[in-house]
Amino acid sequence: MDDLQGNAVVNYTEREVSYTRVIEHKHFDKNFGQPQSGKTVVSYEYPQNWRRGDEPYYPVNDEKNTALFQKYAELAKKRGDVIFGGRLGEYKYYDMDQVIGKALDVSQSELAQER
Template sequence: LDRDYLADKSNWDAMARKVVYTGAIDAYFNFQLGNLEYRSVRFETEVLDIPNFQGNAAVNYTDRETPWTRIIEHKWFEFGKDEHGNELPKTVISREYASEWKPGDEPYYPVNDEKNSARYQAYQALAQRESHVIFGGRLGEYTYYDMDQVIAAALERSRQELA
């Protein structure tokens, strides 16, 4: 929506009895207990003068010798054909590399260690006092979700709220 909830929180909160907050739980509380840590990724994207690089949307690399963790070939998300069903003469790939995370970077994966788990539990205790806010999603719940898991969690939370 191109709006920063935290920059105008009191205005947004006045609009509804409940707010669904999917941002970082530590940011919601202005990092008063410290930053939760994440792993991040960086992408290197290139256009190749070939119609097909890997034949599907994503290939994961788990061996130690390969410096990237995944290659995404974007055209396969759109079936790799133009509007007339013809092969596209070029393709776009992105290599995904694991990277160190620092505040301000895109947080991708929670760091599931003892320190961060304890810090999240402390933030969760603060969140339970915010009766008008539903904390959800990977940042609000400080958990890694696949898409099917986040949808299931949202549906379950909806059932709880509407019961």
């Protein structure tokens, strides 16, 4: 079909619905001049309990992990040729807009130092 839900993201919070959100990808770029197809692609997101060996998506900023992160941060500071950032580099929860904003800020201050 051309259009399933008319919007990029629809959240489902009811216990009876097994997925938590439906993403209809074409709506993300339809206002930016991207050619639009007469068909659509949709992803369903399902919640999942974490088990050892699974991808750990979210930082857990407890005492133990924060102390471990500080050790990595100290090592990172010694590397003058790499800037570590984002969720992985800062061990911090970021949404996409925040992580991109932070990357722009860091690169701007880095470039300002070079001038």
